[in-house]
Amino acid sequence: MKGEGAGRADLHVHSAASDGVLAPAELVRRAVALGLAGLALTDHDTQAGLAEARAAARGRRLVFVPGIELSAEDEDGVEVHILGYGVPESGGPLAELLERMRAARAERMARMIERLRRSGLPVEEEDVAREAGGAPPGRPHLARVLVRMGRARDVADAFDRYLAPGRPGYEPRPKLSPEAAVRSVRAAGGVAVWAHPGPALGKARLSRLVAAGLGGIECFHPDMTAEDTGRALQAAEAHGLAATGGSDFHAEGERVPLGSVTVPVSVALELLAAARHELA
Ligand code: AMP
Numbered sequence: 001m002k003g004e005g006a007g008r009a010d011l012h013v014h015s016a017a018s019d020g021v022l023a024p025a026e027l028v029r030r031a032v033a034l035g036l037a038g039l040a041l042t043d044h045d046t047q048a049g050l051a052e053a054r055a056a057a058r059g060r061r062l063v064f065v066p067g068i069e070l071s072a073e074d075e076d077g078v079e080v081h082i083l084g085y086g087v088p089e090s091g092g093p094l095a096e097l098l099e100r101m102r103a104a105r106a107e108r109m110a111r112m113i114e115r116l117r118r119s120g121l122p123v124e125e126e127d128v129a130r131e132a133g134g135a136p137p138g139r140p141h142l143a144r145v146l147v148r149m150g151r152a153r154d155v156a157d158a159f160d161r162y163l164a165p166g167r168p169g170y171e172p173r174p175k176l177s178p179e180a181a182v183r184s185v186r187a188a189g190g191v192a193v194w195a196h197p198g199p200a201l202g203k204a205r206l207s208r209l210v211a212a213g214l215g216g217i218e219c220f221h222p223d224m225t226a227e228d229t230g231r232a233l234q235a236a237e238a239h240g241l242a243a244t245g246g247s248d249f250h251a252e253g254e255r256v257p258l259g260s261v262t263v264p265v266s267v268a269l270e271l272l273a274a275a276r277h278e279l280a
């Protein structure tokens with residue numbers, strides 16, 4: 001193995017099964033080509049890409065970790081994303097929650113399109129549906145359509161102008177509490193990790209999530225400042241939690257590249273081991 005990827009794992013990646021653009025097998029192929037030793041697929045609200053990624057990783061020198069990302073919101077309105085690692089794809093209460101979240105995404109997207117149309121942007125529902133390609137629709141799909149319509153320079157610009165909270169196209173997501181998200185992941189046998197906590201990482205919030213069964217904190221992420229990362233590492237250490245990290249890669253040319261934020265592959269193995277007793 002050559003290069004910077006050797007011994008490293010990118011544990012936060014989205015595929016076309018949610019709001020990324022690359023197929024799960026293509027992500028695995030690229031991770032291997034980059035020399036990464038581990039990869040987790042963490043699509044929003046769906047496990048639909050996991051089987052393909054797992055199959056593509058078979059026989060390669062790559063530790064594959066199945067994952068999921070849930071977007072929750074705390075009582076004070078702060079967004080809290082929860083990653084679930086090592087969750088079996090076997091139905092049960094988590095699958096029902098995911099199903100509800102996906103249905104809510106479809107309704108929310110219809111409202112966002114309607115809002116944009118009312119503010120003079122004639123977004124076509126079919127264009128967004130084609131962009132999503134059957135995946136649970138998310139703002140990045142809408143952003144890419146707006147870019148193609150020439151209404152935004154790039155995806156980041158589309159968020160700034162239209163899709164961020166307070167902008168004309170924004171609609172909130174259904175309310176899911178962070179504790180409920182953590183508990184659902186735990187009950188399904190997975191390890192729950194607080195994704196990119198940033199400045200939202202406070203003592204009280206962390207204590208509540210730990211009490212709900214939190215198993216890790218995503219300490220390395222493009223949105224985390226050096227200070228955020230420092231506090232997250234300290235908190236993980238203090239509570240005996242895994243310190244995870246990843247690029248949150250969605251598409252080439254959007255935000256940061258695949259494999260640009262990594263942790264030692266031992267963290268991937270740690271997550272799998274922690275989930276395994278429940279997976280068996
Ligand atoms: P949604 O789940 O539909 O609310 O969309 C959230 C997704 O949009 C997340 O996966 C983020 O990676 C992405 N996102 C949020 N803010 C931005 C931004 N300013 N620029 C690009 N992508 C963003």
Ligand code: ZN
Nearest residue numbers: 014019044250
């Ligand atoms: Zn996303």
Ligand code: FE
Nearest residue numbers: 069081195196
């Ligand atoms: Fe997130």
Ligand code: FE
Nearest residue numbers: 012014069248
């Ligand atoms: Fe993400």
